Amino acid sequence: MSGRAIVVTSGKGGVGKTTATANIGLSLASRGQKVVLIDGDIGLRNLDLILGVENRVVYNIVDVVSGRCQPRQALVKDKRISSLFLIPASQIDQKEAINADQMRDLSTQLKEEFDFVLIDCPAGIEQGFRNAVAAADEAIVVTTPDVSPVRDADRVIGLLQGSLGEPQLIINRMSMAMVKRGDMLDQQDVLDILAIRLLGIVPEDEAVVIAGNKGAPVVLNGGSPSGDAYGRIARRILGEDVPIPELNGHSSFAKRLGQFIFGR
Amino acid sequence: MTLTERIQIFFGKSGSGSKDAAKNRLLLVLQDDRLGLTGEKKEALRKDILAAIRKHLDIDAEGFTMEFMSSATDQKEMRVTAPVQLGRGAVNLSK
Numbered sequence: 001m002s003g004r005a006i007v008v009t010s011g012k013g014g015v016g017k018t019t020a021t022a023n024i025g026l027s028l029a030s031r032g033q034k035v036v037l038i039d040g041d042i043g044l045r046n047l048d049l050i051l052g053v054e055n056r057v058v059y060n061i062v063d064v065v066s067g068r069c070q071p072r073q074a075l076v077k078d079k080r081i082s083s084l085f086l087i088p089a090s091q092i093d094q095k096e097a098i099n100a101d102q103m104r105d106l107s108t109q110l111k112e113e114f115d116f117v118l119i120d121c122p123a124g125i126e127q128g129f130r131n132a133v134a135a136a137d138e139a140i141v142v143t144t145p146d147v148s149p150v151r152d153a154d155r156v157i158g159l160l161q162g163s164l165g166e167p168q169l170i171i172n173r174m175s176m177a178m179v180k181r182g183d184m185l186d187q188q189d190v191l192d193i194l195a196i197r198l199l200g201i202v203p204e205d206e207a208v209v210i211a212g213n214k215g216a217p218v219v220l221n222g223g224s225p226s227g228d229a230y231g232r233i234a235r236r237i238l239g240e241d242v243p244i245p246e247l248n249g250h251s252s253f254a255k256r257l258g259q260f261i262f263g264r
Numbered sequence: 265m266t267l268t269e270r271i272q273i274f275f276g277k278s279g280s281g282s283k284d285a286a287k288n289r290l291l292l293v294l295q296d297d298r299l300g301l302t303g304e305k306k307e308a309l310r311k312d313i314l315a316a317i318r319k320h321l322d323i324d325a326e327g328f329t330m331e332f333m334s335s336a337t338d339q340k341e342m343r344v345t346a347p348v349q350l351g352r353g354a355v356n357l358s359k
């Protein structure tokens with residue numbers, strides 16, 4: 001078997017890569033896929049915390065590539081969904097503790113056993129980024145609809161050209177209220193600028209923060225707008241044709257009339 | 265929601281519409297990023313173009329600026345505009 005290795009990247013930090021990796025991974029696993037997540041953010045380990053498995057981390061990725069343990073010893077198994085695993089980052093090492101060849105080898109090995117290898121990329125475009133990309137066959141670029149993340153996303157898309165296939169885009173933290181006011185780039189604006197394929201849109205959602213607090217990503221509790229969005233994204237990754245809900249904020253006359261009359 | 269806000273929403277026009285500024289600025293800066301067009305390169309280009317024009321026309325070197333604009337509709341298109349101020353000699357000649 002050879003699974004798909006996908007890197008989740010952005011250039012800019014803090015746009016939602018780790019959140020996306022956790023939720024897409026859980027969602028794919030809950031659909032029967034065997035999934036391993038790699039925390040590629042060496043020195044700034046977070047994915048274990050977001051997943052809520054931080055207490056069970058023993059070995060990490062640097063232990064694996066330096067031969068201090070076998071890959072399977074470093075796998076942290078999720079207790080909620082049994083086909084999801086994590087290889088945590090090391091918290092004390094530098095990005096340079098691993099090189100691109102080692103990452104590629106690890107990923108090749110994992111693809112033998114897993115349907116999906118998802119790599120959570122660190123911010124930036126240096127060694128950590130190059131390592132994460134080396135391990136992948138495909139890329140998901142995450143951005144928020146703000147000027148700096150979009151600019152950085154464009155840079156990353158440029159860097160990915162040639163090495164990986166055409167990346168797909170997730171626009172995270174979209175606020176419908178702001179889009180309606182004309183104070184936030186809408187999906188069409190972002191696509192006009194970046195000119196890549198859209199994988200999905202995730203709304204701004206308090207549930208993400210609460211999920212982070214609890215170590216229980218939003219897809220685990222149905223009903224949140226962000227969790228639903230990640231569920232749809234996972235289905236699209238699996239090849240299902242799931243329409244992207246129209247979130248571009250052009251409200252209909254009837255809706256505006258309703259808002260005018262009822263004030264909401 | 266205040267009445268003004270409601271009226272604004274009714275006409276589809278609340279907020280400051282700042283996203284247009286975001287989009288235009290991004291298209292511009294990304295064009296430079298993608299071309300690797302640094303400020304230094306732009307300055308060198310400006311000087312070369314100025315020199316080329318001045319070989320044929322008497323124009324004012326002081327105020328010669330170039331503006332690089334991307335097209336909002338076609339990513340493959342860039343417009344370079346350089347308004348030319350005619351120099352003293354040229355103005356005298358045309359008299």
Ligand SMILES: Nc1ncnc2c1ncn2[C@@H]1O[C@H](COP(=O)(O)OP(=O)(O)O)[C@@H](O)[C@H]1O
Nearest residue numbers: 013014015016017018019173203204205208209
């Ligand atoms: N859709 C969302 N709505 C609200 N907050 C979000 C959303 N996505 C991410 N966040 C918040 O943004 C912050 C950064 O997210 P994270 O996934 O750690 O980004 P990155 O890995 O790109 O640095 C976190 O505090 C997270 O809770």
Ligand SMILES: [Mg+2]
Nearest residue numbers: 017018041046
């Ligand atoms: Mg992260």
